[in-house]
Amino acid sequence: MRKVAESTVRRLSLYLRFLEEFEGQGIETVSSGALASRGGTTSAQVRKDLSFFGSFGKRGLGYPVPELADRLRDILGLKRRYRVGMIGAGKIGKHWNGLTVQDIATLEKELTRQPLDMAVLVVPADVAQAVADRLTALKVKAILNFAPVQLSVPPDVVVKTVNLALELETLSYALVNR
Amino acid sequence: MRKVAESTVRRLSLYLRFLEEFEGQGIETVSSGALASRGGTTSAQVRKDLSFFGSFGKRGLGYPVPELADRLRDILGLKRRYRVGMIGAGKIGKHWNGLTVQDIATLEKELTRQPLDMAVLVVPADVAQAVADRLTALKVKAILNFAPVQLSVPPDVVVKTVNLALELETLSYALVNR
DNA sequence: GTTTGTGAAACGATTCACAGCT
DNA sequence: AGCTGTGAATCGTTTCACAAAC
Numbered sequence: 001m002r003k004v005a006e007s008t009v010r011r012l013s014l015y016l017r018f019l020e021e022f023e024g025q026g027i028e029t030v031s032s033g034a035l036a037s038r039g040g041t042t043s044a045q046v047r048k049d050l051s052f053f054g055s056f057g058k059r060g061l062g063y064p065v066p067e068l069a070d071r072l073r074d075i076l077g078l079k080r081r082y083r084v085g086m087i088g089a090g091k092i093g094k095h096w097n098g099l100t101v102q103d104i105a106t107l108e109k110e111l112t113r114q115p116l117d118m119a120v121l122v123v124p125a126d127v128a129q130a131v132a133d134r135l136t137a138l139k140v141k142a143i144l145n146f147a148p149v150q151l152s153v154p155p156d157v158v159v160k161t162v163n164l165a166l167e168l169e170t171l172s173y174a175l176v177n178r
Numbered sequence: 179m180r181k182v183a184e185s186t187v188r189r190l191s192l193y194l195r196f197l198e199e200f201e202g203q204g205i206e207t208v209s210s211g212a213l214a215s216r217g218g219t220t221s222a223q224v225r226k227d228l229s230f231f232g233s234f235g236k237r238g239l240g241y242p243v244p245e246l247a248d249r250l251r252d253i254l255g256l257k258r259r260y261r262v263g264m265i266g267a268g269k270i271g272k273h274w275n276g277l278t279v280q281d282i283a284t285l286e287k288e289l290t291r292q293p294l295d296m297a298v299l300v301v302p303a304d305v306a307q308a309v310a311d312r313l314t315a316l317k318v319k320a321i322l323n324f325a326p327v328q329l330s331v332p333p334d335v336v337v338k339t340v341n342l343a344l345e346l347e348t349l350s351y352a353l354v355n356r
Numbered sequence: 357g358t359t360t361g362t363g364a365a366a367c368g369a370t371t372c373a374c375a376g377c378t
Numbered sequence: 379a380g381c382t383g384t385g386a387a388t389c390g391t392t393t394c395a396c397a398a399a400c
Contacts, residue, residue, distance in 0.1 A: 004355075005369070006348065013347040017326065031381065040328055043381090044371055051383060059377040059382040076347050077354030084346070118349060142349040144342075148195065150218055158352040160345050164322075167338050168262070169191040169254050170184065171296060171320040174336040176255030177182075183391070209359065221359085222393055229361055237360040237399040 008049050012072055014039045015046065019069040031062035085116045087131060088123035104131070111138040118142040125149050132159075186227050190250055192217045193224065197247040209240035260320075263294045265309060266301035282309070289316040296320040303327050310337075 018038045022030055032043040032050075039046075050056055050063075053075050057063040073079055090101040102110055119140045123131050128147030135143060136157050145151055145161040153159055196216045200208055210221040210228075217224075228234055228241075231253050235241040251257055268279040280288055297318045301309050306325030313321060314335050323329055323339040331337055 007369075009348050009351045010344060012351075013344045016347075017343075033381085042371070044373095045369095047382060048370075048384080055383060057382050060380045061378065062381065075351070077350040078347065080354075082350065117353070118346070142353055144345055144349060150216075158349055160349055162340060162342075162345060163191075164340075165195075166188060166191045167322055167340060168296070169194075169256065170187050171322060171336055171338055172255040172260065173187045173190075173253070175295070175320055176258075185391075211359085220393070222395095223391095225359090225361060226392075233361060235360050238358045239400065240359065 004052050008052060009076070011039065011041060011045070011049050012076060015049070016069060016072040016076065016078075019065055019072065022065045023069055027065055029058075029062040030065055030068075032057070034062075082117040083115065084118045084120065085111070086120040086122060087135070088121060107131075107134055108138065111135075111140070116140050118144065121145045121147060121151075123147060180230070182230050186230060187254070189217065189219065189223070189227050190254060193227070194247060194250040194254065194256075197243055197250065200243045201247055205243055207236075207240040208243055208246075210235070212240070260295040261293065262296045262298065263289070264298040264300060265313070266299060285309075285312055286316065289313075289318070294318050296322065299323045299325060299329075301325055 015035055018035055019030070032046040036043045036046045047057075050068075053071070056068050056071055087104065087107070090096060092101050092103050094101045115138065116135075117140070119135050119142075121128060121131060121135075121143055125147045128145065128149050129151055132143060132145070132151045132153060136153050141157055143151065143153065143157065143159045145159055146164070147161075148163045148165055150161070151159050193213055196213055197208070210224040214221045214224045225235075228246075231249070234246050234249055265282065265285070268274060270279050270281050272279045293316065294313075295318070297313050297320070299306060299309060299313075299321055303325045306323065306327050307329060310321060310323070310329045310331060314331050319335055321329065321331065321335065321337045323337055324342070325339075326341045326343055328339070329337050
């Protein structure tokens, strides 16, 4: 498949959210314009985004809501289940949603028993790389990183960093620059 | 000032982080190349980013670390202090960093007594818009929104939305598309 | 010799505009 | 008549490349 821009993938995820809402309301078809207004973009953008993956709509009519939602789930890889673990949040022993927070010392034991596909990393910056190394050694293939550092990982591992300080600083910039 | 791209502002924030590290190590000058390698970008990108705001470097030498850091703090609006509140996280009455979590019912009372410049919104999606309305009525000028909804706010208020489900879905996409 | 600052070139993403279906 | 799908045009961002400064 031709390379699809990250911004396109992010919008697909938004479209899916809206389609699921429409699905819940029993709406059967939706136009690119309706999807666009819901997501703060344009109808041309919606059509272009979808056209990267095929043509799902009917001219004169729009897109069939359940089918398009299903295709988007497929494209985004949401048909399969992921084993996701969160590392670094909570106090050891605390219970949460039927899960118990384990000591990081048991990481290798736990992940060997029950491997993870993805990890959400919420550890302090100074240990983030070390923990990431342990995770990738344990075959974790995706990391959502909240530590304010650039992680270096093997090429087959995908990392997305969310840096809260940075987000606040862009707000600060926006405030001082009208 | 000419319009500066959001991506540029985000990188400035990263550069500042690195400069502060260099500052701590007593390093006095840094080249665009050194800043670039630290932040996963290119030297030309660093120079272009900085050139939007002036020329801070010395040819043949690089950039003076403390001066550039100071200028970046200035550009990003970090010389002033912001009153920042977090709405929706924690259990009422809990103490955290010397603060006590208050009932949302007291929002108007608290923010009238002690106004906020920014709010971090961590409330469920279905009440996010209503809380945002209350915040903007209370003169909050920037919102970092973690609810998976597009907030609509007055034109003088700046909103940045961080959508964790969406970030996980882009990881999912990356995993299934090698 | 090294490194900045910056126009120009290349690249990438968005918007336009319209032919083609329904 | 309405709306999609898509090349072409536009717009914005990144990279190149080099003259100027040290």
